[in-house]
Amino acid sequence: MENAKLQLTQEWDKTFPKSENVTHRKVTFHNRYGITLAADMYVPKNATGKLAALAVAGPFGAVKEQASGLYAQTMAERGFLTIAFDPSYTGESGGEPRYVASPDINTEDFSAAVDFLSVQDNVDPEKIGIIGICGWGGMALNAASMDTRIKATVTSTMYDMSRVTANGYFDSMDENQRYQMKEQLNAQRTIDYKNESYALAGGLPDTLPADAPSFMKDYFDYYKTKRGYHARSLNSNGGWNITSSLSFANMPIHCYAGEIRNAVLVIHGEKAHSAYFSKDAFQKLKGDNKELLLIPGAVHTDLYDNPAIIPFDKIETFFHTYLD
Numbered sequence: 001m002e003n004a005k006l007q008l009t010q011e012w013d014k015t016f017p018k019s020e021n022v023t024h025r026k027v028t029f030h031n032r033y034g035i036t037l038a039a040d041m042y043v044p045k046n047a048t049g050k051l052a053a054l055a056v057a058g059p060f061g062a063v064k065e066q067a068s069g070l071y072a073q074t075m076a077e078r079g080f081l082t083i084a085f086d087p088s089y090t091g092e093s094g095g096e097p098r099y100v101a102s103p104d105i106n107t108e109d110f111s112a113a114v115d116f117l118s119v120q121d122n123v124d125p126e127k128i129g130i131i132g133i134c135g136w137g138g139m140a141l142n143a144a145s146m147d148t149r150i151k152a153t154v155t156s157t158m159y160d161m162s163r164v165t166a167n168g169y170f171d172s173m174d175e176n177q178r179y180q181m182k183e184q185l186n187a188q189r190t191i192d193y194k195n196e197s198y199a200l201a202g203g204l205p206d207t208l209p210a211d212a213p214s215f216m217k218d219y220f221d222y223y224k225t226k227r228g229y230h231a232r233s234l235n236s237n238g239g240w241n242i243t244s245s246l247s248f249a250n251m252p253i254h255c256y257a258g259e260i261r262n263a264v265l266v267i268h269g270e271k272a273h274s275a276y277f278s279k280d281a282f283q284k285l286k287g288d289n290k291e292l293l294l295i296p297g298a299v300h301t302d303l304y305d306n307p308a309i310i311p312f313d314k315i316e317t318f319f320h321t322y323l324d
Contacts, residue, residue, distance in 0.1 A: 004036040004094050014065045015228050016305070021045055022076040031088065031112035033105060038092035039085035039113070040064050042076035043122070051081040052127035052323040053120070055113035059304060060101070060135025060159060061203070061235035063091035066228055067133050067304040071156075074307070075131075078316045081123055085113055087136070091232050097198050099234050101135075101244045103142070103162055103251045110136075110143035114150060127151060127323040131315070133304070134274075135159045141281060142253040144260045152263040152322035154315055157303040160277045165248035170276070178249065188242045203239040215273040218301040228305060254281055263289040263322040267311060269298030289322065 008026045012018050022042045030036050044051070054075055056068040064072075064084040072084035087109045088102070089095035110130055118125040129152035132140025137158030144153040167173050173181070192198050208220050222228035223236045230236055264285055268278035275294070282292040295302070295309060302309045 004030075006036055006038050006092055006094060008038055008092055013230075014069050015230060016070045016073070019073050019077055022073060024073075027083065027116070029112060029116035031105070031108050033088075033108065035088045035105070036094040037085050037088065037109060037112060038064070039083040040069055040072065042073050042082045042084075044076055044079050044081070047079070047081070047122070049122075050124040051079070051122055052129070052319065053081040053117040053123040054083075054129050054131055054319065055110060055117060056082060056084045056131040056133070057087055057110065057113075057139070058133030058136030059157075059235075060161060061090075061233065061240065062134070062223075063230055063232045065091075065230050066233060068131075068136075070305055071131055071133065071310075074312055075315070075319075078312070080319065081117075081120070083113060083117065085109065090234060097241065099198070099200065099239070099241050099244065101161070101240060101248070103139075103248055103253050106136070106139045107142045107146065107253070110139060110150075111147045114147060118149065125149070129153060129319050129323055131156065133157060134300075135161045138162070138253055138277070138281075141257050141260070141264070144262060144264065145254075145256040148262070150262060152265075152319055153260070154265045154267065154318065155278065155281075156267045156310070157269060157272060157274065157300050158266065158278045158281065159274055160254060160281065161245075162248045162251055162253045163277065165245045166250075166252070169273070182246070182249065185243050185246050189246075192241075192243060198241040198243065201239040201242045201244075203235050203237050213273075215300060218299050222301045222304055254284060257281060257284040258286050260285060261287065263318070265291050265293065265315070265318045267293045267295065267303065267315075269300055269302050269309075270294045270296050271298060272300040274300050291318075
């Protein structure tokens with residue numbers, strides 16, 4: 001299968017500074033559904049032989065120029081070959097219509113990244129791990145429960161997008177409310193088909209309301225300010241398609257998390273509104289190669305880009321333990 005030609009930006013347009021200790025280049029690969037994905041590859045300078053490799057994605061609604069790229073570059077500085085990729089339908093990756101998320105396709109995106117890494121001349125295919133941030137932490141766990149080639153998985157500030165879509169925050173949505181949500185989303189499907197375009201849900205507001213919850217303020221401080229804004233990030237701009245969440249409400253993604261035999265490190269901020277996703281997912285995991293790490297005082301977005309809080313030393317040790 002040929003990779004479709006994508007328009008890839010060549011200048012450095014990340015939200016973090018470029019490291020002088022790694023080489024960087026754009027790469028593309030395709031998933032099983034024929035969608036071509038764009039990624040940034042980071043390789044330690046002066047690296048020789050076959051390296052352990054990591055694929056990184058997330059947060060949900062972000063692009064590889066944001067948190068996933070920071071994680072990928074940092075782990076390359078620590079000796080791993082890494083790629084940070086834009087999931088299908090987002091960023092510089094292919095797929096039409098734009099701004100769609102799918103529990104199946106986005107899980108497949110991780111396995112497609114493993115496909116790509118497995119055939120690189122400078123990668124040991126027996127030493128491949130993944131890192132999923134926020135909503136892609138949930139996808140990473142789902143991928144690890146399916147793809148036995150993934151030898152080690154790290155989730156950071158993880159969201160279970162299927163759970164939060166179907167049940168609301170803190171499982172506050174009942175069956176009637178879920179039905180009303182489905183009615184609204186399916187009515188929107190009819191409108192979209194008639195209009196031959198997909199209405200967007202809208203990203204974060206340009207001005208926060210005074211009564212915005214604290215976690216919304218945290219998102220705003222990342223996506224809508226110089227700290228994390230990116231022109232291709234849908235969270236920074238128009239948001240997902242309104243109907244994008246329909247399939248998540250019907251397809252729970254962690255049904256087989258208890259069957260993951262390879263190593264998993266689950267990281268979350270102790271003060272994050274989303275911490276219950278990681279705590280509950282961890283309870284499903286089995287084996288002495290699973291670990292939950294709660295970062296004292298940290299909120300959800302602290303683990304996006306704060307190197308003083310992201311436990312990179314721990315992540316490095318974890319991957320060395322299970323990939324070397």
